[in-house]
Amino acid sequence: TGAITLDPGFKNTGSCESAITFLDGEKGILRYRGYSIEELAEKADFLEVVYLLIFEELPNKQQLDNFKNDIIGQSEVNEDMQKVINGFPSSAHPMGILSSLTSALIAFNPKSVNVDSEEDMYKAIVKILAKFPTLAAWTLRKRNNQALNNRDTNLGYVESLLKMMFEKPGEEYKLDQTVVDALDKLLILHADHEQNCSTSAVRLVGSSQAGLFASISAGVSALWGPLHGGANQAVIEMLEEIQNDGGDTSKFIAKAKDKDDPFRLMGFGHRVYKNFDPRAKIIKKSADEVLDALGVEDPILDIAKSLEKAALEDPYFVERKLYPNVDFYSGIIYRAMGIPTEMFTVMFAVGRLPGWIAQWKEMRLGKEPIGRPRQVYIGENLRSFKQLENR
Ligand code: CMC
Secondary structure, eight states: OOOOOOOGGGTTOOOOOOSSEEEETTTTEEEETTEEHHHHHHHOOHHHHHHHHHHSSOOOHHHHHHHHHHHHHTOOOOTTHHHHHHTSOTTSOHHHHHHHHHHHHHHHOGGGSOOOSHHHHHHHHHHHHHHHHHHHHHHHHHHTTOOOOOOOTTSOHHHHHHHHHHOOTTSOOOOOHHHHHHHHHHHHHHSOOSSOHHHHHHHHHHHTTOOHHHHHHHHHHHHHSTTTTTHHHHHHHHHHHHHHTTSOOHHHHHHHHOTTSOOOOTTBOOSSOSSOOHHHHHHHHHHHHHHHHHTOOOHHHHHHHHHHHHHHHSHHHHHTTOOBOTHHHHHHHHHHTTOOGGGHHHHHHHHHHHHHHHHHHHHHHTTOOOOOOOOOOOSOOOOOOOOGGGO
16 A cells, blocks of 8 residues: 555545535635526525435426425325334434434335435435425424424425424414525525535445435434534524623634634634635525514624624634634524524534435445545554453
8 A cells, every 4th residue: 555645634635526516615606516506595496406406407397396296205204203202302402313313214214225226216315305304393393392293295395394393283383484485595505515524424324335314314413513513503502602691792702712712603614615605695694684574683693793793803713714604694594483593403404415315326326435544553563462460
């Protein structure tokens, strides 16, 4: 073997070729299959973007209808899955439950593991797309000690997700179009982001041919961390902390700059974007619009804006090219929709699901070899074993 190149965190290592998402971090450009994120967020709906990412082109009317119907046909979740979720305490974090349920789904759909033909692959993809929103909604219902439900097949993908999350027995659930549109947009913005931590996890697990659902479950776990998808929860917790502390942002900016303090400004900085995250630009505008339309006045939005302003003027953040990322304002919108903070990363997972699937499919169809990085060994040289009594 030749010399091994060391690249912790894979900062400069490409792991694959991909035709799905184009990202230019210097210029702040993001495109799915050649379409700009700005145009998709404005004009497409989430399911069209799901189709685009997975099947490479925007669907025509017939293709979209077939796809919708196939998803609806698979939307029921096996009743025994309810026993699995009922075994968890309601204090469990929704992301832990979601990754466990995604894994448990394999037991009830064993045929989804072997995907040797494109037909089998399509079936597995439709199944996970159909059942995952129900599992996501269940994590909220579990937390609220509410009875578990199934999808309303008369409603669209995003609408039915909201209904599953929020419907209460004996009450007719009324959809609010502002909420539907805002969630649709957020899901589109989160749908793919090339080889990020969770997507790389999905591709790596999938490269051992472990099956789609196992790979997605790994993606959910990877997304959970506060440096990745968990940042949306961490941002709101940070903003609440600033609020409870009297609202002065300068102390927190100082903490974030202090190298002896582990605190980081959550929702700031990005491995690839060294300019404004284009998704954050769209979300910031949308936060204002959604809060206005819903008549929500959230003092946390003002704190977020003044924190952003202070950071963007501070040499520490300027020199390191640290800008707000996708998670900085998304939580404020979720909050205005009545979604509890602990559920934010679950919403991110629902949005990222099509990206994970598209990347997994690309990896499998491209017959990529098993992912297996090397290392540079820095441990002990050969030593001889000492019996227990001599240690
Ligand atoms: N607050 C304070 N300092 C920061 C921050 C921050 N949020 N982000 C980076 N830095 C500093 C870091 O300390 C380092 O400084 P120095 O050069 O003096 O050592 C420099 O900026 C470069 O940072 P890095 O940690 O080497 O960069 P990375 O590419 O390894 O990490 C990141 C990227 C996103 C993990 C990081 O910026 C971070 O922890 N941000 C906060 C968490 C967050 O918002 N994550 C969401 C990311 S976007 C959506 C998603 O992935 O889900």
